Amino acid sequence: MPQKLVIEAINDALREEMRRDETVFCIGQDIGAGGGVFLVTQGLQNEFGPDRVIDSPLAESAIIGVSIGAAANGMRPVAEMQFFDYILPAMEQIANEAAKMRWRSFNTWGVPMVMRAPTGGGVTGGIYHSQSLEAMFTNIPGLKVVLPATPYDAKGLLKAAIRDPDPVLYLEHKKTYRSIRGEVPDGDYVVPIGKAEVKRTGNNLTIVTWGLMVHYALDAAAQLEQEGISIEVVDLRTLLPVDNETILESVKKTGKALVVYEANRTGGFGGEIASTIAEFAFEHLDGPVTRLASPDIPAMPWNHPQEAFFMLSPEKIAAAARKLAAY
Amino acid sequence: MPQKLVIEAINDALREEMRRDETVFCIGQDIGAGGGVFLVTQGLQNEFGPDRVIDSPLAESAIIGVSIGAAANGMRPVAEMQFFDYILPAMEQIANEAAKMRWRSFNTWGVPMVMRAPTGGGVTGGIYHSQSLEAMFTNIPGLKVVLPATPYDAKGLLKAAIRDPDPVLYLEHKKTYRSIRGEVPDGDYVVPIGKAEVKRTGNNLTIVTWGLMVHYALDAAAQLEQEGISIEVVDLRTLLPVDNETILESVKKTGKALVVYEANRTGGFGGEIASTIAEFAFEHLDGPVTRLASPDIPAMPWNHPQEAFFMLSPEKIAAAARKLAAY
Amino acid sequence: MVATRQPATRRRRSEEMVDTAGIPPETLLEIYETMCLSKAMDDRVWVLAHSGEIALAVSCHGHEALQVASIYALRRGYDWMVPYYRDSAAALAMGLTPRDMMLAFFARREDSFSGARQFPNHFSSRTLNILSGSSDIATQIPHGVGIALASKMRKEDRVTITYFGDGATSEGDFHEAMNFAAVLKIPVIFLCENNEYAISVPRRKQMAIDDISNKAVGYGMPGVSVDGRDVFAVYRAVQEAAARARRGEGPTLVVANTYRIDPHTSNDPDRFYRDPKEITEQRKHDPVLRFSAFLNQHGFLTEEQDAAIAARVAAQVDEATDYARSAPQPVPEDAALYLYGN
Amino acid sequence: MVATRQPATRRRRSEEMVDTAGIPPETLLEIYETMCLSKAMDDRVWVLAHSGEIALAVSCHGHEALQVASIYALRRGYDWMVPYYRDSAAALAMGLTPRDMMLAFFARREDSFSGARQFPNHFSSRTLNILSGSSDIATQIPHGVGIALASKMRKEDRVTITYFGDGATSEGDFHEAMNFAAVLKIPVIFLCENNEYAISVPRRKQMAIDDISNKAVGYGMPGVSVDGRDVFAVYRAVQEAAARARRGEGPTLVVANTYRIDPHTSNDPDRFYRDPKEITEQRKHDPVLRFSAFLNQHGFLTEEQDAAIAARVAAQVDEATDYARSAPQPVPEDAALYLYGN
């Protein structure tokens, strides 16, 4: 099977979906000739023209708001937010409009649209190009939120998101773009929204995580295997609606759960996962459901020493898992 | 001691603080002659004039953004968002600006401002006048979030918020405005931000909650007392920074925790509380940390039968507590 | 509602001389009847709100002419409408019925806009091309642009009209949508209903200009201000804007100036912020009375016709009220329906 | 940098005749030196970025005249500045030093803007009245309004200048802030640095107008467009705007038109979206060269003075680079400092 980078998988998915369905179009800042600041959309404007790969004005709320209208009128917009950090001006459109349109109209209107946004840190992005803001979106029923970790999932989930009848926030971890390579079959396939995946099986402890942290958790698991600790890694892939079944099944088997996430600890989505486990796998727990996340400081510092201080790493994850395993 | 409504306590706090400190001013939509749509600011423009009780244009992002600038330049703005639902256009200013100003400037600048917003449902407010959006703000280090339940706390916390050196989101449960009356001492006092309060002591089970639900939980506790179940009710009062100490102390004593919140269940702030309990009171738990919240539908329906379906009630809380107590 | 009646003999001649912006006489009467219907509905919902039968009255008194005329200037059933809560007369003009409206006011299960999930006057109809709106001010403006963008991408010659108030122009979404539409030459009409207030905030506290159509200048699109109580002025302006849009020349800002006669909603104690005298003064310019007088003066409307209209309107309002009043309540558990599509 | 030199004898006369907007000769040289310093700093940070010594170059080539002149038109040390990342020349004019800048570029502990938490060019100084900004486009514009509101409330006659790019005008925050300031007559100057691009997006995809000052019309405030490469044009416009503000007459939009000579940042492969010929053409209008030629032509700047300036500037840039290069790294745990005040 061909090996692809995450960024290539995303570009492929966009291209294939635009070829397949002419109602699909892309809209965002710098996505045309520039190909986007990460070059995710490179080549698309060449192939599909400026009317289907629209360089929008610098206005996030309009990008989302206009996409909502277009989606209601039969199109399938794929809107790019240049950084996840800059999605905030569009919050009202996302939470009060896109996510509520179907329900508030008693199923008369739907908003089949995708909002792509590069999330996460570890790339010297500093305060305003590194945030993991998913918890701002996971208390919004009506929205779907996905965050693939691998090229395979990136392509399959983006296709699923584009074909979904509802608004999907599709998060791309910017550090995975060019650092994660993996097998991606040629041609069409879909990874269903709402399904987590066990990325590694194990018996002693379950790590539940998503995004870049999946890879760090797998690295940590490999380290711990040497020490005789067997780790299962559950990759959520979809945060909303979350696949509690897969999570609980794993934790009921291992008896221990470590929830790992890159966002600030307090109020992060990891709290949702940990509390679900605590409530519904209570009788199976051999140790406290433990959370490992970034510290509660406002953001990722730009300088390297402090970026490293802030970011999780395979080592930090291994240390937390080791401790919990020994409980 | 005088008895006051929540709305009177808030009005008193604003008036007293504006008299005490001339850098304090109010800004928001309709707050002047109109006194605000709930009449919270009634009389203030009369006393302090239109330059200190500013009727702003209909622009939430500017209300917050302008307040940030004024706060950086020595003032203490109290900005009103007409409904919590309408704070969303200001999300970028709150999360990326107000909350990060001090930290990003290495303590050079601070933003001593208060953002008041009526939250919650149960008043036939329908989809867009009833949301409990606190989980969008509790993953933002640098921000403080408070939500008083009683007139006493409302006044004391608002004074604390106005005097605080950092941005405070001060949520007012609109149903408590005129339905909750309580003792409020005359004159000046402050309720410290960051301190939860045990509003009722008990031995069998701890309910952790905030806002209107404090009163419903107290009602439920009174019911259950008849049945021989002794409930402790912890009123968070401050959500960020949250007082884990008081929560854990209570749960370690009772051995059981029910986290009750009015927001949609998934991704709500109750997840943070429940997972903290699950992690740090693990060895004291005699039953699963349980969450009780509103269903995961996009919002509060306007019609009465469905509003009642959506909203928690003393009865629903009592049922959940009864079940957990019997575990 | 006609004050002074004209003798029948003068009617014919007048009809030939007067400029009715090309609107045929039957349509003039249709417009008039819709305006009367809106006014009667408004009157009724205030009565129902005061008696406590419904939880909230929202009305458009003073906006009837501009709303109905702007819809009649479009191809109804073909073009798109993106309303806000003030647009009940426009919604009636599009084809929604008093029953649709009343079912929403009574929060009944059958409410076709939202299943009584939303406030009343939150219109929605797929068959009539009326997009569902929220209660958030100005968020619908980019939606209108998006709908029109889709029409443009499919090379349809449909236009979209999106409505908003004077207060809404202060929101970022107004600005972003206007600019976006101008840059991409989107076939959309921005119709600002200037009624001088945003709840309690008078226009001079909302903006530092007197003519809101000046706001078009910064976007590079045409802007025009018209008397919003003059059916023909509004009709002409919207017709021209629609023609422009269909020619591929992009958006237009049309500002229709009027006055909000009623309080913002039945929850709004407007005595706190405006002088009742101001309202009394403004009632003299009631657009329905004005249009009625015009029609009669120029022989388009006889006393008998007017009476028939009044009777039909009253019957419709009664019927709608009775129907909605006795329609079933929503089922609690149905609140869970339609979280996601499939 | 001076091309053709004038004989010393002609200088005096010229000095008396030429209109320098009331700027005294010493100040002209100060302005010039600041522009040269900015340019030299920019050149250096690109070298450092290409060699990998710093992670990111951000520069303002092409903006030197407008930035320095606009600051000199104000009372430095008294008035307020709310910058964005493009404003390094303006920040130098306010009194920040090359060392301040370089410490940020090298992400050193001593960085006085943010302790190396933020990207470089995210200026901040309490003593110089420079507010800390984020990387978000346009969010600083309402901050400028708020700072000026506070000045006004205290009845100080300080003005605030807030800077932003052509792209920023599309954001809702630009609009809301402009309108707010106009309504409340806030003593603020909105200075739009139109450099024809927002990263890759050319101005014609950003807006449907050619003269950005038209955007003032809809707010009811004066708007003026000037050649942003002409020190005097900018100086006069800002001086007038400041006088207006101090007289209590409210805000002004000043648009200074120029061109972004460098890529957006060192991360920006600008060859994908613009023709190198365009840049070559625009380099001919380099504002620093132009000002230098003017000063020389009119006898304000001798060859020796220019050489001395060049030497001082080079020394400063070298010193700052060396200092920052060898300054200590931040301490990891210090990232936790200053979450809240007390």
Ligand SMILES: Cc1ncc(C[n+]2csc(CCOP(=O)(O)OP(=O)(O)O)c2C)c(N)n1
């Ligand atoms: C984003 C947002 N902010 C505030 C409100 C509260 N609100 C409801 S109506 C209204 C005034 C709107 O005035 P205008 O746009 O002039 O419309 P009108 O009601 O006069 O027709 C306000 C402030 C809201 N619904 N949405």
Ligand SMILES: Cc1ncc(C[n+]2csc(CCOP(=O)(O)OP(=O)(O)O)c2C)c(N)n1
């Ligand atoms: C809210 C937001 N959206 C997007 C970005 C990404 N971004 C950074 S700079 C920039 C272009 C800004 O252009 P302009 O305002 O013209 O300023 P210039 O860089 O040309 O001086 C963009 C889109 C951002 N920083 N903030």
Ligand SMILES: [Mg+2]
């Ligand atoms: Mg209005």
Ligand SMILES: [Mg+2]
């Ligand atoms: Mg620019």
